[in-house]
Amino acid sequence: MIESWIDLARGPLFRISLGILVLGLAYRFGVVLVQVVAAWRRAGDRRLPTGAVAAATLGWLLPKRLLRARPLYSVASFSFHVGIILVPLFLVGHVALLRGYLPRDWPRLDPLLADVLTLVCVVALGSLLIGRTMSPTARALSKTQDVAIVAMLLLLVLSGFFASHPMLSPLGARTMLLVHMLVGNLALVLTPMTKIVHCVLYPLTQLVFELGWHFPAETGEHVAVALNKEGEPV
Amino acid sequence: MAIECSYYTEPVDTTDLPRRFLEAFAAILAHSNYAPVLDAACRISTRCGRCASTCPVYQASDDPRDIPCKRTELLLQVYRRYFTPGGALKARLGKAFELDERHINTMAEEFYRCTACRRCKLECPMGIDHGLITHLGRWILGEVAIVPKALRVATREQLDGKTRNTSAIPAAALIDTCEFLEEDCADTLGLKIKFPIDQENQEYVFFPAVSDYLLEPDTLTGNAAVMTATGGSWTIGTHYFDGINYGLFYSDRMLHRIVRMEAEEVRRLKAEKVLIGECGHASRSAKAFIRTFCGGDKAPPVVNCMEYALDMVRQGKLRLKKGAIDARVTYHDPCNVARSGWIIEQPREILRHICTEYVDMTPKGKENYCCGGGGGTVSIDEIREFRTGIGGKTKADQLRRTDATIVVAPCANCKKQLREVCEDHGLEHAQVVGLHDLILKAIEPPDSMRVEQQSEQEDEARAGEMEKER
Numbered sequence: 001m002i003e004s005w006i007d008l009a010r011g012p013l014f015r016i017s018l019g020i021l022v023l024g025l026a027y028r029f030g031v032v033l034v035q036v037v038a039a040w041r042r043a044g045d046r047r048l049p050t051g052a053v054a055a056a057t058l059g060w061l062l063p064k065r066l067l068r069a070r071p072l073y074s075v076a077s078f079s080f081h082v083g084i085i086l087v088p089l090f091l092v093g094h095v096a097l098l099r100g101y102l103p104r105d106w107p108r109l110d111p112l113l114a115d116v117l118t119l120v121c122v123v124a125l126g127s128l129l130i131g132r133t134m135s136p137t138a139r140a141l142s143k144t145q146d147v148a149i150v151a152m153l154l155l156l157v158l159s160g161f162f163a164s165h166p167m168l169s170p171l172g173a174r175t176m177l178l179v180h181m182l183v184g185n186l187a188l189v190l191t192p193m194t195k196i197v198h199c200v201l202y203p204l205t206q207l208v209f210e211l212g213w214h215f216p217a218e219t220g221e222h223v224a225v226a227l228n229k230e231g232e233p234v
Numbered sequence: 235m236a237i238e239c240s241y242y243t244e245p246v247d248t249t250d251l252p253r254r255f256l257e258a259f260a261a262i263l264a265h266s267n268y269a270p271v272l273d274a275a276c277r278i279s280t281r282c283g284r285c286a287s288t289c290p291v292y293q294a295s296d297d298p299r300d301i302p303c304k305r306t307e308l309l310l311q312v313y314r315r316y317f318t319p320g321g322a323l324k325a326r327l328g329k330a331f332e333l334d335e336r337h338i339n340t341m342a343e344e345f346y347r348c349t350a351c352r353r354c355k356l357e358c359p360m361g362i363d364h365g366l367i368t369h370l371g372r373w374i375l376g377e378v379a380i381v382p383k384a385l386r387v388a389t390r391e392q393l394d395g396k397t398r399n400t401s402a403i404p405a406a407a408l409i410d411t412c413e414f415l416e417e418d419c420a421d422t423l424g425l426k427i428k429f430p431i432d433q434e435n436q437e438y439v440f441f442p443a444v445s446d447y448l449l450e451p452d453t454l455t456g457n458a459a460v461m462t463a464t465g466g467s468w469t470i471g472t473h474y475f476d477g478i479n480y481g482l483f484y485s486d487r488m489l490h491r492i493v494r495m496e497a498e499e500v501r502r503l504k505a506e507k508v509l510i511g512e513c514g515h516a517s518r519s520a521k522a523f524i525r526t527f528c529g530g531d532k533a534p535p536v537v538n539c540m541e542y543a544l545d546m547v548r549q550g551k552l553r554l555k556k557g558a559i560d561a562r563v564t565y566h567d568p569c570n571v572a573r574s575g576w577i578i579e580q581p582r583e584i585l586r587h588i589c590t591e592y593v594d595m596t597p598k599g600k601e602n603y604c605c606g607g608g609g610g611t612v613s614i615d616e617i618r619e620f621r622t623g624i625g626g627k628t629k630a631d632q633l634r635r636t637d638a639t640i641v642v643a644p645c646a647n648c649k650k651q652l653r654e655v656c657e658d659h660g661l662e663h664a665q666v667v668g669l670h671d672l673i674l675k676a677i678e679p680p681d682s683m684r685v686e687q688q689s690e691q692e693d694e695a696r697a698g699e700m701e702k703e704r
Contacts, residue, residue, distance in 0.1 A: 035273065044527055045522070066359070070287050137301065141281040141303055146280075195278060205361045210361075212366045213366060215266060215267065215527075217526060217527055219265050219266045220491065221490075222264075223261050226261035227257065234389050234394055
């Protein structure tokens with residue numbers, strides 16, 4: 001019974017989820033790209049501080065920049081991101097699952113390194129979850145989605161670890177594998193629809209906010225016309 | 235329900251207010267670049283709280299409503315509900331947020347607790363610019379007449395009034411003031427300076443914060459001394475002479491109209507460039523938006539007076555006495571010129587030369603802390619307790635650590651705020667001045683600028699003429 005569920009999860013469900021992920025991310029990225037070009041074309045001043053925008057975009061990829069504020073949170077966040085990017089893409093089992101979609105010489109993680117990254121990711125996600133629920137500032141800011149996504153990813157990573165280490169698993173390895181696959185598929189589907197979409201939008205976000213300050217030359221006049229306020233005193 | 239804020243507004247018509255707010259929001263989205271900004275903020279905000287850790291207002295108030303991300307969410311809630319398909323769908327399912335007067339009142343209060351210093355942007359890994367979203371929120375509120383009275387009244391005088399400036403100074407009074415400053419400088423400092431009025435075909439037209447004509451004579455005299463000493467080609471226009479632009483704080487429509495008046499005055503006087511005095515927001519609004527609203531590459535270039543002064547020092551045209559200011563001096567970076575990295579080192583280079591003891595605050599430059607009066611809040615006298623007690627607390631702590639007796643703040647707004655911060659935080663020993671106030675004390679004037687020299691030359695010329703007559 002469980003085997004047929006596993007087959008379903010890694011077969012049709014996975015392909016559908018992967019399709020939603022790829023198409024969804026392409027759509028989101030495409031929409032923002034079109035918006036960026038349109039905003040730039042409308043701008044009264046089209047000169048952009050491209051160096052500063054690029055420096056800000058690249059700077060945040062390095063831990064040095066992150067560690068300047070909220071160091072504990074930043075360490076957890078950085079560690080989690082390293083694991084959540086490398087393990088899904090380069091773990092031997094995942095590469096096998098993606099056979100046909102990836103080039104033949106796609107690199108693979110050493111299993112021991114993958115385990116270390118996974119465990120670091122578990123600790124990081126656990127810390128983030130505690131931070132989200134315990135810190136008054138984080139509680140004031142957080143929505144259900146913020147806690148639910150961290151919890152989902154924690155379940156995903158933990159179930160993956162136990163599935164590949166049956167001796168340590170509190171449940172059967174096949175059950176853990178099924179949980180891992182179902183949660184993984186859910187994560188793929190949710191990626192374009194939730195804040196995880198920043199994984200593809202990140203390269204454009206600094207530019208979007210910079211462009212926000214580049215107003216169209218006639219913005220004031222057009223708004224005045226739209227609101228019937230032409231010639232109206234201040 | 236009436237709109238009740240901690241600042242005064244002119245009477246607000248609350249009839250159908252949510253509908254009118256949404257109409258204004260829709261009109262602005264249709265004719266601006268804000269929609270992609272809000273879309274991006276909705277999708278990528280991870281609400282990580284880094285902005286909270288760097289906001290001086292939240293650090294001092296510990297009030298969650300001051301967390302930049304949380305304040306941004308107030309507007310995003312409205313945007314999601316009324317301007318996205320997801321919001322429309324939720325509304326059909328009957329689970330949606332509905333905009334009401336209470337929410338508008340909350341925005342009205344909280345958008346003016348922010349000093350628009352944009353320090354939080356530096357700490358957001360996604361680059362979310364909460365200052366930009368607050369700026370937009372204030373504009374929408376402004377279109378339904380929810381604006382601090384102080385800002386609106388001043389802007390009304392500037393755009394629709396007889397004097398066309400925020401301090402309501404008639405042109406005749408401006409001319410009198412300039413003549414008085416010239417005479418005063420000659421009498422007290424022995425320096426002959428000029429404030430050229432309405433001269434055509436000069437390189438620069440000068441726009442200080444107009445309040446400087448009333449409140450900062452030393453800064454203005456310093457500006458004129460630098461221009462006179464360096465043989466600068468400049469003038470002050472009597473048709474329009476105010477650098478202040480409160481549009482930057484509450485309405486892009488007003489921002490647009492004000493910078494166009496600056497560009498028109500430059501055109502009228504057949505000048506080439508805009509020279510802005512010591513004022514952060516005046517400098518930023520001119521530098522960033524004259525190009526935007528006045529013809530892109532054809533718009534007159536904008537130069538800040540501190541850039542000009544340093545350029546002249548480097549060219550050897552402006553000579554300043556080394557160590558002329560014998561005091562412990564620190565420098566406050568106005569957010570509007572420092573956050574982008576535009577003006578950071580220029581004034582410091584001058585100060586290190588003319589002061590015997592210069593100390594920097596930490597952090598400084600791009601990462602400086604706001605004085606607490608940014609975003610136009612300095613003009614709102616009724617919120618002084620919040621402005622200096624909460625908004626200015628971090629800056630007061632910074633100032634105290636420097637132990638400086640002179641604080642240089644090259645901005646009319648920062649100066650007013652810092653003087654009040656010093657008063658309210660027991661820092662009365664610190665004197666808040668402009669950079670040009672100190673330049674005036676340190677200047678080594680060319681002989682042509684000395685009154686005695688001038689008088690001697692005039693006497694010699696007169697004697698020569700008399701001899702000829704004989």
